[in-house]
Amino acid sequence: MSIAIEIVPGSNALCMFGEADSSSAYSLSGHVSISVASHFSLFERRRTARILLRSLTLTFEGQTEVLTPQTGYSSLRLCSITREIAPCEPVELSNEGHEDSDEPCIWNVIYDIPIPGWLPETTTHGVEDVGVRYSLFAEAKFTHIDDNQSTGWSFSTLCSPFRSRMRTICAQKQIPLKRFICPIEDEDASSSPTLTYLVNSPVCGNSDSDKPRIPAEVLSSIQVLASIPDYVDVGSNNFPLTIRMRTQDLESAECQRIQVESISANLVQHEKCRTRPAADYLRRYPIPSTSQQPPNIPLREAHPVSSVYDVGLCVFTGTEDSAARSFSLLPPGESGIHPLGKQNYPFVHDADSSMPATWYTLESTVPFVHQAPDDKTVDWAGSAALRPTMSSPLISVRQEVAIEVMCTYDVPGSDEVAKELLSFSVPIRFARFAPDVHIRCFTPPPAHSIELSSPSNVPGAPVLPSSTPYANSLPAYSQLFDRNGDRKIDYSVPLPLYSPRSSADSPSSSLDLGEQCKANEIEPLLTTPLVS
Known part of the structure; x- marks a missing residue:
């Protein structure tokens, strides 16, 4: 048989x-x-x-x-x-x-x-x-x-x-x-949820000490807010980015010397492989204990390469417990730089108490590709492609938006202009939309x-x-x-209001209901063989 x-x-x-x-x-x-x-x-x-x-x-x-x-x-x-x-x-x-x-x-x-x-x-x-x-x-x-x-x-x-x-x-x-x-149920697409980050940006200044520098107290007074979507669809080709800037507790004369020359944005993907899960991951999720892990209990469907390591044909002599790579996903020929023009003094009225406080706002769209334009392929990691954001015990994929703001400062008492690059990054999550x-x-x-x-x-x-x-x-x-x-x-659904039985109802109505319920009983699933 x-x-x-x-x-x-x-x-x-x-x-x-x-x-x-x-x-x-x-x-x-x-x-x-x-x-x-x-x-x-x-x-x-x-x-x-x-x-x-x-x-x-x-x-x-x-x-x-x-x-x-x-x-x-x-x-x-x-x-x-x-x-x-x-x-x-x-x-x-x-x-x-x-x-x-x-x-x-x-x-x-x-x-x-x-x-x-x-x-x-x-x-x-x-x-x-x-x-x-x-x-x-x-x-x-x-x-x-x-x-x-x-x-x-x-x-x-x-x-x-x-x-x-x-x-x-x-x-x-x-x-x-x-x-x-899950997709957004609101019909208004503009109401899609966003995340806003208050940025404390480090200064990436010129290493040349002969060049003039912007005073540290002036730079520390610049506040930057970056707003991005809560999630970005991996099937799309761009996402919106909003940057808001203003100064706080800065004298009026200093506010009139600051210019914003340009803003750039770059989408970067980071991939990391580990030999063992992080302690924080083990605390959050119930992964089986060490006694149920290889080599104590081998995997039912291990990759064929595992047998090469098990029999000793390939002896690993490295000492690192992780491997990582990063690459940009900007389209070819796209620099991500948005010049804002000359004589751009956005913080002139920040110190004027007679005017309401306002944010200098830049709304832009960041394009990206699903495959890195330059050859960033690593033999062990495969092609450099966009992946959904994920976190697993041994593999993690995350993305971030690297933002750079070029600021200039008119040095008082001279014709020199100091330049400083404010650089920061905010995390962004990619996912499949249902x-x-x-x-x-x-x-x-x-x-x-x-x-x-x-x-x-x-x-x-x-x-x-x-x-x-x-x-x-x-x-x-x-x-x-x-x-x-x-x-x-679901207790939120109310029960029907009670109403007394009318005299027109006969006692046999309950018997009819019982016969109907009996007729609707489900037969057992174990049945006799059908012709095959």
Whole structure:
């Protein structure tokens, strides 16, 4: 006989929304298909294939790996969740009555696993395509049921001592994990959330001591505010930037000597790989303990390069525990410099108490590309491309806007002009924006249930639901259930007002309602085999 299993997830990817949150969880559902078929033989007719399903275990496991010349190979297990999805009692599966069919009989075992909401999204890094991956592993244990001994001798009786033993078959399915930021529900695009930073900018002056310098007390009185979006879509090509400047507690004569000559902005991406997670990351998220990490318990699906390090064919002699690189994402030919013209004295009226305090405001748009224009490719890191902002135990990606403000100062008593460059940077986050879909609630299937379905090419057989985007059908697990597994109740919806029963209502109305409820009861999912 032929036995096979296959993992069929309900969606092509597991989608999470918002920032990583250790108190939330998401539902990963689907079914495991068990197919049973009779073995074809030229010497005897096909016999009924019977097995006794003892257990069906499903494990969701996440892992992260890095490989650099500076750090060597390192790996970490992010999570490991195991569920027994078969009934407690053994279940007999057979293709009785359909032994001569070329199509196997298929049983679908439904699963619904809660997945932690803090996990980083799937990503690849470097030329060896290491990074963060997630997979489902199914393991079915069963024994053959041999009912041919009473019918006499056959070729199959020679294998009876071996067929009675416990057998195991396995299957594996990679589950991409994607993280999205929910779209803004407000129709007014101008009201999109922004972050504003008050900058204490260090001075990047000229090293030439013969040049005049702006007095330190004058520079320290200049306040700078930088406003950027809360999140930037990785699919876009630019983002808005607003810079506001003014002076505080500065004499009127000094305010009239300061000019702002130009402002420049540059988008820089920083990538970093580590050999072990930072202490702050371990405090925030429940990563498995050291006893469950490699090499104590190897990864189920480690990268092939790991075996090279395990057997000692590649000995790493480096002493660094991290490797990093940075590159600009400005378009080719774009300097990012915005000249503001000559005789630009924006702070002339800052010291005038008769006038309301105002900010000198510059609104601009910063363009960027998805691939670095110059050749910044590093062999171990791969191509220099824009990635969503992420933080994982071994890999982190972050972006920042590097801003430079060129200020000039008219030196009193002379015709000389002093120049100083105020340089600072503000962090900016990139993410995938979720499509504008309506998430509807659902009722999860029972924890231990089996249903039988036939192949879709058989007339009259039920058709399995097609794969749809995960966000369309499955909301966050924490939105529907409490931590103890109880379903949440929305108490904000008021109950209908009580009204006494009218005399026209007959006593039989309650019986009719009971009969109606009885008629609507759901039948068990364990059904008789369909024709396959």
